[in-house]
Amino acid sequence: MKAEYKEVITRTKESGGILDAMLALQEKDGYLTREAVEALAKEFDMFSSEVYETASFYSMIKLAPPEGKTEILICHGAPCHVAGSAEVIAAVEKALGIKIGETTKDGNYSFGYTECLGQCQAAPSLVINRKLYTDMTPEKVTELLKGGLDK
Structure with missing residues (x-):
């Protein structure tokens, strides 16, 4: 060991x-x-x-390496859904050119679901490389993907 x-x-x-x-x-x-x-x-x-x-x-425990260099996981819980996660999902899919559950051809991004992140008061929530983002909107996630991840 x-x-x-x-x-x-x-x-x-x-x-x-x-x-x-x-x-x-x-x-x-x-x-x-x-x-x-x-x-x-x-x-x-x-x-x-x-x-x-x-x-x-536990969905937060990964038993295999992430497929993409940047892993984006969006909460799959009901409060996030009600708060607009479908629109955030659509924005990520459009920005990256992939569907949820896929990895970009260049291997830079993978996109998937995670179970409740415990941030229902700030829904919808997502995690990018283990960093939590709350109160997400299509505009906010598009801005993150345009270069805000490195800041």
């Missing part, structure tokens, strides 16, 4: 448990690697399959 994995797991194990450990390890590599799963299993006295079962329950 990598020493860095052990340190992250030890630090998060006491304060938050396996979910916090998964999120911290995911932050390192962009997703939960096989080696990270094995380290979690060992430290939490679980089978690797149990760690995978737990991780697969």
